[in-house]
Amino acid sequence: MTAMTTPMAFAAAAKRRALRTGVRRGLTEFRQQWTNRDDVLGQVVWLVLILTTLFFMRDAHLPGTSFSLGTATVPSVLGAGIVFNGLSGAAGQLVIDREDGTLLRAKATPNGMLGYLLGKIVSLSLxxxxxxxxxxxxxxxxxxxLASDGVWSWLNLLWVLVLGLLATLPLGAPIGSLIRDPRAMALVMLPVTGLTAISGIFYxxxxxxxxxxxxxxVFPMYWLGLGMRSALLPDSAVVVEIGQSWRPWWxxxxxxxxxxxxLALAPVLLRRMARRESGSSVAERRERALQRV
Incomplete structure (x- = not known):
């Protein structure tokens, strides 16, 4: 009995260490992103563009109501941002980590892929x-x-945000595993941009x-926008929704x-991609990158 439980206990301890390492890695990456000038500048530019767009929409109204279209668009933009940044962030970082050998180093460490995946989830969620x-x-x-229901609005926003992160971040891994060239990221995100246009984000x-x-x-972007609107907008804004309902259970x-x-696809595709990683494949990609430069 002792001989059987010892390996099991050792494996469990190794997984716990990998989880702790993953959390620490995620926190470190999050701090680094806010101390990187380019990352901070990108956040500032994005914020200015969003706020400027919303500001010029403030005098327009939802059809058939006196409610500001700018106010109604705020939660929709937040929901779309979670989808867009979640998919592109996870996929883009996976492509970069495969290019520079980070994924190969994680593969060579016991339970390294588990810690790697958790670290990405933590950093990207933050x-x-x-x-x-x-x-x-x-x-x-x-x-x-906005948030006129007080505490109830914030509690509603919390569960929508948590589910939104779970519904989008893991999908970035399958997308990233299919991309061979970092330059292809723009083409991959075109369908997401198309979804933004038809998901009721700006109208x-x-x-x-x-x-x-x-x-x-069919896709999570519409439902994230709807969930954000149900959390942050007053009930009077529901008249422009499908069936004039927030449809929380849907x-x-x-x-x-x-x-x-x-969550089912991400670990499988990450493991399959990691099995194909080797020192020669990393060197080959670096050589191609140098030729592009």
Whole structure:
């Protein structure tokens, strides 16, 4: 019995160490991103563009209401940002880590892939939350009518945010595992940009053809926007939604389904990609990168 439990206990201890290492790695990467001039500049530019766009929408109104279109668009933009940045961030970092050999080093460490995956989830989740706060806080002062239900609004926002992160971040791993050239990231994100256009982010989805509404409802971006709107907007804004309802149970169900899909695919595809990594493949990619330069 002792001979059997010792290896099991050793394996469990090794996994716990990998998890602790992954959390520490994620926190370190998060701090580094906020001390990197280019990353901080990118955040500032993005914030200015978003706030400027919303500011010029403040005098427009939702169809059939006196509610500001700018105010109604704030939560939609937050939801779309979680999807867009979650997918592109996870996929982009995976491509970079494969290029510079980080993934190969993780593969060579016991339970290294587990720690690597957890570290990425921690760092990217923190970046997403920080980005949401950076956008939302100024909007609370610029636009009236946000989070009017007080504590209930923030609790509602919390569960939508958690499920939104689970539904999007793991999907970045399958996308990143399919990309061979970092320059292809722009082409991969084009469909996400298209989803932004049809998901009711900048204008009510009910103004679009029914078949377009049906397509948008398959993907998490629409439901994240809807969940954010249900959390941050007053009930009077629901009149422009499909069925004039926030549909919280549908939002919960769809985001859970996408979370399960992503969490099931990510470890499998990461392990398969890691098995193909070797010193020669990293060197070959570096040589190609030098030739491009």
């Amino acid at each position: 970046m997403q939350v920080a980005g949401l706060v950076v956008v939302l806080v100024p909007c609370l002062f610029l636009f009236s009518g 009510p989805i009910t103004a679009l053809p029914v078949w377009v509404q049906d397509v948008a409802q 939002t919960l169900g769809v985001l859970v389904v996408w979370s399960v899909i992503g």
